[in-house]
Structure formats: structure tokens, C-alpha cells
Amino acid sequence: MAKVTLDSLPLKRVLALEESGIELYPPESSQDEKPLSLLQSLDFERPDEKEAKKSKSGKDGASQWPWQGLIEHFHQAREELMTLLDFIAHVESNEALTVTHMMKPKPLPNEAGADLALRTASKSRSYKEIASYLKRNAKSLERQVERESVFYGALMRLQRNWKIKRQRGVSAGPGGKAGFLMDLSFPLSVDPSLISSSRTAAWTLIKVNQDANGLLSVQIPAGKTITTLQVYLSRELEEYTSKQQLEQPPRRRDNRDPDEGTSSANHRLRNIQLSIFDELIFECLCRDVLQPSSATSLHEIGESSLDIGAGPSIASFFRLVEDDAANDAALKEVDVKRLPLAGSLRIYLQQGFYSMLLASIVQRSAPGPRAGTGKEEPANLLKNFSVLARHRSAGDKIVSLLDTLVLQVPQLWFRSHPTWRPFVSAWDVYFDIPEAIMNGGQMKHLEWNALVRETSATFQCTLVLRQEILSIEGLDGCMPLGASGQESTGMKSCVCSVSELPFFLLTQIAGKVIGWLEEEAVLLGPRVKRDFLSIVFNIQNNGLVSLVAAPSGYCINWWLRFYSFGSDDTAAASGASAPASERFLGPLPLETLRAVVMDLAINL
Amino acid sequence: MNKPGQGGGGAAATTAAAAAATIHRQRALLQRADADIANLIDNFAHMLKAARVNDPVRNAQENFQMDIHASRVVQAADSLLKLVSELKQNAVFSDFISLNECIAERAARFEEQNSDTERLLLSVGEELGASLVELETLYYKSLQRLSPAEHQAQE
Numbered sequence: 001m002a003k004v005t006l007d008s009l010p011l012k013r014v015l016a017l018e019e020s021g022i023e024l025y026p027p028e029s030s031q032d033e034k035p036l037s038l039l040q041s042l043d044f045e046r047p048d049e050k051e052a053k054k055s056k057s058g059k060d061g062a063s064q065w066p067w068q069g070l071i072e073h074f075h076q077a078r079e080e081l082m083t084l085l086d087f088i089a090h091v092e093s094n095e096a097l098t099v100t101h102m103m104k105p106k107p108l109p110n111e112a113g114a115d116l117a118l119r120t121a122s123k124s125r126s127y128k129e130i131a132s133y134l135k136r137n138a139k140s141l142e143r144q145v146e147r148e149s150v151f152y153g154a155l156m157r158l159q160r161n162w163k164i165k166r167q168r169g170v171s172a173g174p175g176g177k178a179g180f181l182m183d184l185s186f187p188l189s190v191d192p193s194l195i196s197s198s199r200t201a202a203w204t205l206i207k208v209n210q211d212a213n214g215l216l217s218v219q220i221p222a223g224k225t226i227t228t229l230q231v232y233l234s235r236e237l238e239e240y241t242s243k244q245q246l247e248q249p250p251r252r253r254d255n256r257d258p259d260e261g262t263s264s265a266n267h268r269l270r271n272i273q274l275s276i277f278d279e280l281i282f283e284c285l286c287r288d289v290l291q292p293s294s295a296t297s298l299h300e301i302g303e304s305s306l307d308i309g310a311g312p313s314i315a316s317f318f319r320l321v322e323d324d325a326a327n328d329a330a331l332k333e334v335d336v337k338r339l340p341l342a343g344s345l346r347i348y349l350q351q352g353f354y355s356m357l358l359a360s361i362v363q364r365s366a367p368g369p370r371a372g373t374g375k376e377e378p379a380n381l382l383k384n385f386s387v388l389a390r391h392r393s394a395g396d397k398i399v400s401l402l403d404t405l406v407l408q409v410p411q412l413w414f415r416s417h418p419t420w421r422p423f424v425s426a427w428d429v430y431f432d433i434p435e436a437i438m439n440g441g442q443m444k445h446l447e448w449n450a451l452v453r454e455t456s457a458t459f460q461c462t463l464v465l466r467q468e469i470l471s472i473e474g475l476d477g478c479m480p481l482g483a484s485g486q487e488s489t490g491m492k493s494c495v496c497s498v499s500e501l502p503f504f505l506l507t508q509i510a511g512k513v514i515g516w517l518e519e520e521a522v523l524l525g526p527r528v529k530r531d532f533l534s535i536v537f538n539i540q541n542n543g544l545v546s547l548v549a550a551p552s553g554y555c556i557n558w559w560l561r562f563y564s565f566g567s568d569d570t571a572a573a574s575g576a577s578a579p580a581s582e583r584f585l586g587p588l589p590l591e592t593l594r595a596v597v598m599d600l601a602i603n604l
Numbered sequence: 605m606n607k608p609g610q611g612g613g614g615a616a617a618t619t620a621a622a623a624a625a626t627i628h629r630q631r632a633l634l635q636r637a638d639a640d641i642a643n644l645i646d647n648f649a650h651m652l653k654a655a656r657v658n659d660p661v662r663n664a665q666e667n668f669q670m671d672i673h674a675s676r677v678v679q680a681a682d683s684l685l686k687l688v689s690e691l692k693q694n695a696v697f698s699d700f701i702s703l704n705e706c707i708a709e710r711a712a713r714f715e716e717q718n719s720d721t722e723r724l725l726l727s728v729g730e731e732l733g734a735s736l737v738e739l740e741t742l743y744y745k746s747l748q749r750l751s752p753a754e755h756q757a758q759e
Contacts, residue, residue, distance in 0.1 A: 116657070118660075119658070119659070119660060119663055120657050122660070122667075123655070123657050123663055123666075126663075126667040126670060126671075127655070130651070130670055130671065130674045133678075134677065134678070141681055141682065141685060144685060148685075148688075148692070152692040152693075152696065155696055156695070159696060160703075160706045160707075164697070166693070406744050413741070414740070414744065415736070415737055415740040415741060416736055416740060418736065420729055
């Protein structure tokens with residue numbers, strides 16, 4: 001049976017305690033005695049061997065080989081030696097003993113060199129790894145430097161044109177959010193009533209991002225698109241309609257070339273700003289049309305469309321159209337008739353709005369009390385636009401009337417007189433009889449210094465349209481027949497309505513022609529009189545013949561009227577009495593008229 | 605009576621405080637730059653010092669040390685780059701002098717463009733007027749003219 005013995009714990013137990021309180025400990029063994037004591041505690045005998053020994057001691061008999069004892073001793077010594085070796089190995093592995101001296105064989109020279117080479121190689125490998133690590137990081141840092149230089153360079157260039165704000169909590173870094181915002185809001189000095197809009201609130205701050213290459217990219221807020229304001233005018237023409245190609249508003253191309261970060265961002269921001277302005281103009285028009293003092297009539301109003309009546313037979317259409325959307329859909333809604341240039345109307349609205357903004361800034365930033373603020377009317381964009389629309393419409397009517405007149409009446413022509421003001425248009429109207437007709441079809445040689453004979457057949461005037469009021473200027477005394485407004489001879493200008501313009505002009509021209517014909521007829525005989533728009537020839541004892549001009553429509557019709565003998569000259573000359581007979585000659589060319597008058601003057 | 609003086613004194617105090625803060629910030633940035641550069645140089649020097657070949661145990665120890673020094677070098681370089689970014693951001697948001705100069709220059713350029721555009725518009729208007737006169741004279745004095753309806757029908 002195995003027996004287990006335990007060594008005493010390596011604790012210092014107190015052996016005795018003296019009366020003075022001093023503790024007595026067992027003496028500590030020296031370093032040499034410790035292993036001896038440990039060895040002595042070893043029991044080399046096995047328990048079964050001990051029992052066998054005991055049994056053998058009892059059986060000791062006479063039969064005993066003389067060398068048996070020596071062999072047993074050798075066996076025992078071998079076992080003890082094995083035990084000792086195991087013990088030493090065990091103790092050494094547990095480091096309970098230090099090996100103070102080991103006899104190692106001396107290394108050979110090649111082994112020393114190989115060892116050194118190995119260490120050098122390991123050191124070199126570690127340095128190479130570190131070098132590659134540093135190179136990788138250097139490349140990544142270089143890329144980062146390039147990206148940041150590109151980004152900040154572009155940002156500084158953008159800062160010259162736009163206001164940049166920093167987004168708190170976000171740091172600029174490569175490939176991530178740049179943390180910068182473009183502030184497109186208006187300055188505080190602008191009148192808030194002009195710029196308050198729910199549409200443009202989302203456009204106030206635009207994020208600026210940095211892509212993987214470090215280039216700037218402007219991010220349009222989600223749910224918003226760049227829109228353009230389109231303006232149309234429609235007018236119902238009584239006589240003819242013509243379909244014209246509507247002028248497409250210039251599309252704001254979005255430059256997506258990645259190599260031009262600054263220019264593309266600038267372009268995009270400018271498009272956004274223009275879109276903001278267009279939306280503000282639209283909002284301003286909607287506000288103006290809903291005011292009770294608005295002189296326009298509202299037909300339809302929507303989120304991005306507004307149809308109003310700017311005047312009699314004039315309809316205005318305003319649309320906020322997305323840039324990328326097809327414009328054809330919006331155009332189909334409008335009944336296209338003769339339209340003025342849509343682009344010029346849009347520009348006029350933009351210019352008016354900018355003027356209002358600038359005026360509000362100047363007014364707010366001016367120090368001291370503002371003079372006359374209570375008396376001045378606030379600028380009304382829609383009102384000005386309506387006036388312009390009506391002016392344009394009236395101008396178109398006048399041009400169409402003059403076109404028709406010029407077609408119908410030879411020797412009449414007109415030319416536009418640009419005034420470069422939005423509410424003033426002018427045309428010069430001329431009527432002159434060519435020299436050939438005046439000279440009866442014969443060319444007359446003129447000296448180089450001969451004065452050109454001024455005849456009364458020359459007619460010239462200027463039509464001036466101010467807003468919707470048409471005035472005729474440059475006349476030698478107005479012919480008030482059929483003209484409205486001021487009627488007084490000797491005045492250089494008079495007011496006329498557009499509908500009465502053809503008749504007025506034809507009357508003036510007829511008067512000039514009659515005057516010229518009278519001059520021609522007087523040369524041949526004194527029995528010619530002139531009465532307003534007629535020439536009266538006195539037939540010897542036969543009565544009177546009068547050639548009468550009758551302006552009607554767009555031409556001058558001529559009548560030949562005979563007044564019988566016995567009629568009062570005055571009455572006949574004035575046309576008060578009914579003619580005995582009359583003949584309708586229709587619109588005659590000037591040479592025919594001259595020939596008729598010559599014939600009448602000669603023969604009568 | 606004292607209010608303008610106090611206001612002026614308050615403004616002067618604010619300006620002085622702002623100047624002091626600016627100087628302090630400038631010093632802090634310089635210190636950061638110096639610290640990063642010194643850090644970088646020191647770690648690189650340590651890496652070079654560990655180039656000697658010793659026994660394997662010491663070699664392994666020095667290898668670990670070199671790894672740490674290399675990472676510290678990279679960290680210092682990254683810190684310097686961040687400092688540069690911060691300086692650039694400060695230049696974007698705080699460089700009012702150059703901004704004001706740029707704005708004044710642009711305003712002058714726009715004024716010049718405005719006057720040039722006005723002159724150009726005037727000249728264009730004059731040319732347009734002259735061309736219009738010629739064309740209208742030719743048109744209205746020509747024997748054969750189409751009415752707008754006839755012109756449209758031809759198209």
C-alpha cells in the first residue's frame with residue numbers, strides 16, 4: 001500500500017516565545033544545506049521492496065549464492081542512480097535550481113558567421129517591412145495632400161463668388177462629407193416681403209461635397225429641381241392668326257465634366273440661384289394678382305402655373321418648368337397665336353424684380369428718415385408687366401394696321417423708330433409722290449445745286465405709342481375729321497385711338513393728294529376749287545364736277561360727282577346738295593388721278 | 605456723456621481680446637507644428653538607432669520598437685496634415701483682408717463690364733436701328749410684297 005508523506009510547509013513557524021515577547025524561529029538552513037535536506041528526505045525504497053525485504057529476512061536460509069548480494073547491491077545502486085537523475089531533471093526543469101555552469105561546446109567559425117548572417121537578415125527584413133509600411137503611408141498621405149489641395153483651391157475660388165459656411169460637427173476628410181455649405185440666402189437688408197417663399201427655403205443652404213478624387217461637387221437638395229420661368233402672351237387677332245415657333249428659353253446645361261470642379265460647381269450654383277429668382281418672381285406675381293388693387297383678372301392659379309388677363313383680349317401665362325422636363329407639354333396647353341418674344345418678357349420680369357430688390361436694399365440701408373415713403377406706391381411687378389403687355393399688344397395692332405395700309409396705298413410707307421424704352425414705341429409714316437408722277441411721267445434734269453421743290457403732297461408724321469395712348473406728332477395742323485381728342489388746327493400733335501388710326505391717316509393722305517391735284521389743275525385753269533377732300537371743277541353753264549376722296553377701310557376710294565346746272569355753287573362745292581349723278585372710281589393710282597384731273601381741267 | 609466713451613472703450617476691449625485670442629491661437633498652432641515635427645524626427649532617429657545587429661532576443665525587441673516608431677512617424681505626419689487642413693479652413697473663413705480685396709476687385713470689374721455692356725447695347729441698338737431702317741425701306745418700297753398671311757401660307 002502506498003504511503004504519502006507531506007513535507008512541512010515552507011513557513012516560518014515560531015518555535016518559542018520568550019517572556020520579553022521575542023519570537024524564536026528555527027534556524028534557517030544555508031543554501032548548501034537545503035538541497036541536502038531535500039535529498040535526505042528522499043526514500044529510495046519502494047514499499048513492496050520493503051515488504052519483500054522483511055519477508056526475506058524471515059526466510060534467510062542456508063541456500064544463498066555468494067554473489068547474490070553483490071548483484072542485489074548493484075541493482076539497488078542502479079535504481080538509486082536512475083532516481084537521482086530523474087530527480088535532477090525534474091528539479092532543473094522547474095527551475096528550482098539554477099544551472100550555474102554548463103559546458104557547451106565551442107561554436108565553429110562557420111556557425112558564428114551563419115548566426116550573425118541570420119541576425120542581420122532578420123534585422124534587414126524587419127527594416128524592409130518598415131520601409132514598405134512607410135512607403136504605403138507616404139503614398140496615401142500624398143494622395144490626401146493632392147485631394148485637399150484640389151478641394152481647398154476650388155473652395156477658395158468659389159468663395160470669391162459665393163458665401164461659404166461651415167457645417168458644425170462634420171470635419172472635412174477625403175471621400176466623405178466636406179462639411180461646407182453654400183449660403184444662397186439674401187442679405188438682411190432686403191425687404192422680407194419680396195423674398196419670403198416656402199419654395200426657396202430648401203434652397204437656402206446647399207451642401208458641398210468632396211468626392212474620392214477631392215473634387216468639389218454641389219449637391220442639389222432632395223426633392224428640388226432647377227426650374228425656369230416661362231412667360232407667354234396670347235392675343236386674339238381679328239383678321240388673321242399666325243403660328244410662330246415659340247422661342248425656347250435657354251436651357252441651363254449642367255456641366256458634368258469632372259475635371260472642372262470649380263467651374264461646374266459655379267455653374268450649378270448659378271443655375272440654382274437663377275431658379276430661386278424665377279420662383280421668387282412667380283411668387284411675387286401670384287401675390288400681386290391676389291391683391292384687390294390688381295388691375296388684372298385671374299383665370300387660373302396653380303402651384304407652378306398662373307394664367308391672368310392682362311387686358312382686353314390679352315392673356316398672360318406664367319409657368320415654372322423644370323429644366324429637364326420637356327417643354328412641349330407646357331406649350332401645348334397654350335393656344336399659340338401671334339406672340340411677342342417670350343424671352344424678352346422673361347428678361348423684363350427679371351429686370352423688374354432685380355430693381356425692386358435693389359431699391360429695397362438702398363432704402364433700408366439709407367441712414368436717416370426716408371423721404372416720401374408714405375406717398376410713393378410700392379412697386380408692383382404685375383402691374384408693370386400688364387402695362388407692357390398691353391403696350392406690346394397695341395404696338396402689334398398698330399404695326400399690322402400700318403402693314404395693311406402700306407399694302408393698299410402706294411407711295412405710303414413707314415419705318416420703326418426705336419426708342420429703347422419699354423413703354424414707348426414710335427413709327428414714322430411717310431407719303432410722297434414720286435418725281436416721275438409729279439412731272440407727268442417725264443424725268444426732269446436737276447442741277448446739282450438746285451433745290452428740290454417742296455410740294456404739299458409730301459406727308460410725314462410720327463406715331464408715338466406711350467403705354468396705350470397713341471399720339472400723332474409732326475403734323476401741319478391736325479385734320480380733326482374723325483379724330484378724337486383735342487381738335488385744333490395748328491397743333492403739332494393729336495391723340496388718336498388705334499381703331500381710328502387708318503381712317504385718320506387716310507384722311508390726311510387724301511388731303512395731301514387733293515392738294516397736289518389742285519396745284520396741278522390750277523396750272524391749267526382757274527376754274528378749280530378745293531373743298532376739304534374734293535376738287536370741284538366748274539363746267540361752263542353745265543354745272544359742277546367734283547372728284548371726291550372717300551377714305552374707307554384701308555384705302556382711298558374716289559368718286560366722280562356731277563352737280564347739275566342751277567345748283568348752288570356753294571352747296572355743290574360743299575357737297576350739301578345731292579349730286580345729279582355720281583360714279584364710283586374705286587382706289588386709283590396717282591398717275592391715273594393726275595390724268596383724270598388733267599383731262600377734267602383741260603376739257604371742262 | 606460717458607456712453608460713447610464706454611462704447612468706444614468696449615469696442616477697443618473687444619478688439620484687444622480678439623487680438624490676444626488670435627495671438628494665443630497662433631502660438632498654439634505653432635506649438636502643435638513644432639511638437640509634431642519633433643515627434644517625427646525623434647521617432648525616425650530611434651528607428652535609425654535600432655539598426656545595430658545584436659543577439660536575437662534583443663533584435664526581436666528592437667523590431668517591435670521599430671514598428672512602434674514607424675507608426676508614430678506616420679501618426680505625426682498625419683497630425684501635420686490635419687494641421688495644414690485646419691490652417692486652410694481658417695484661411696477660407698478668416699482671411700477677410702483678401703476676401704474684401706477680391707470683392708472690391710470684382711465690384712470694379714463688374715462696374716467696368718456694366719459700362720462696357722451698356723456701350724455695347726447702345727452700339728447694337730444703333731446698328732439695329734440702322735439695319736431696320738434699311739430693311740423696312742427696301743421692303744416697303746419694293747413692288748412685290750407679301751402680306752403676313754401670304755407669307756405664312758408660303759411657309
